[in-house]
Amino acid sequence: MRVIVADKAGFCQGVKRALDLAIKEATQSPEPVYTFGPLVHNNQVITYLEDLGIERIDEALQAPPGSHVIIRSHGIGPLDMEKLEEQELTIIDATCVKVKQVQDFAKSLIERGYALIVLGAPEHPEIKAIREYINDRALVIHSLDEIIEPLFNPIPEKVGLVSQTTLSKIFFDQAVEKIRKQIPNLEVHNTICGATETRQEEARKVAERSDMVIVIGSPFSSNTSRLAEVCVEHVPVKKIETEEDISEEWFTKNMTVGVTAGASTPEWVIKQVLKVIISIGEMLDGECEVINGDMYLTKDNKSQEKNGGSSV
Ligand code: F3S
Numbered sequence: 001m002r003v004i005v006a007d008k009a010g011f012c013q014g015v016k017r018a019l020d021l022a023i024k025e026a027t028q029s030p031e032p033v034y035t036f037g038p039l040v041h042n043n044q045v046i047t048y049l050e051d052l053g054i055e056r057i058d059e060a061l062q063a064p065p066g067s068h069v070i071i072r073s074h075g076i077g078p079l080d081m082e083k084l085e086e087q088e089l090t091i092i093d094a095t096c097v098k099v100k101q102v103q104d105f106a107k108s109l110i111e112r113g114y115a116l117i118v119l120g121a122p123e124h125p126e127i128k129a130i131r132e133y134i135n136d137r138a139l140v141i142h143s144l145d146e147i148i149e150p151l152f153n154p155i156p157e158k159v160g161l162v163s164q165t166t167l168s169k170i171f172f173d174q175a176v177e178k179i180r181k182q183i184p185n186l187e188v189h190n191t192i193c194g195a196t197e198t199r200q201e202e203a204r205k206v207a208e209r210s211d212m213v214i215v216i217g218s219p220f221s222s223n224t225s226r227l228a229e230v231c232v233e234h235v236p237v238k239k240i241e242t243e244e245d246i247s248e249e250w251f252t253k254n255m256t257v258g259v260t261a262g263a264s265t266p267e268w269v270i271k272q273v274l275k276v277i278i279s280i281g282e283m284l285d286g287e288c289e290v291i292n293g294d295m296y297l298t299k300d301n302k303s304q305e306k307n308g309g310s311s312v
Pocket of ligand 1: 012013014015073096097098099165166193194195196223263
């Protein structure tokens with residue numbers, strides 16, 4: 001059996017930074033530490049943080065006076081931020097810079113008199129925060145079926161479009177093409193983050209060379225779901241959270257298995273998954289070739305297991 005690991009799989013810079021900040025707080029702060037919402041969309045990382053003593057709150061008032069509150073990587077809206085600032089808390093902002101850029105950009109388009117279209121899931125925390133920043137003055141579109149005529153009547157002089165950072169590039173292109181048919185003057189700003197686009201592109205390349213792709217990440221991770229969508233265009237996909245979800249029945253002799261992982265999936269989970277796949281491959285074929293898996297399988301990975309895969 002052959003296993004091909006995607007070139008870019010697992011933690012992006014935004015997730016790494018958020019986790020580094022959280023680990024630093026957990027180890028240095030004498031006060032209790034909380035995250036506002038899940039720090040990142042991955043259950044194994046959340047459990048890891050709980051083991052460090054970091055709990056999650058969903059309302060500003062849940063944080064006891066004097067405690068430290070880490071803002072999640074997907075950001076929060078201005079109302080929640082105001083409520084936090086009104087209290088005696090130390091706030092550590094782990095909002096990803098790419099997410100912040102979209103918030104600021106959406107706000108500036110509205111301030112400059114644009115009608116705004118946001119491509120993304122209306123209830124995803126990132127989009128909820130953007131909506132709050134612009135007082136819900138945007139048309140949020142999450143599927144091609146929602147692009148019906150007319151989106152605006154009359155069509156405003158200036159219409160801008162931004163996207164969720166973890167959107168599928170394929171959906172982005174299709175949606176823009178469809179919207180442009182009724183709004184030719186649409187000003188398109190692709191705000192999908194580089195990490196998302198690269199991971200989708202690398203996942204596609206792996207899928208093209210494989211008989212099946214295993215995508216690792218939590219079910220509520222948006223970017224992980226997008227990776228699965230990209231791969232399923234080419235081959236069957238198995239979406240798993242940990243090695244425990246793997247079934248031997250998925251594998252056949254001499255097959256090529258692709259492996260990729262969402263931007264919030266830790267290296268220690270990827271490593272465990274690879275180990276299980278390799279042992280199944282060895283059982284079926286007597287040997288298993290792994291392409292591009294060294295960084296997960298070598299001993300250096302040990303140090304990252306200890307600190308949650310973060311660079312701290
Ligand atoms: Fe940021 Fe993109 Fe990662 S928005 S958290 S770098 S997936």
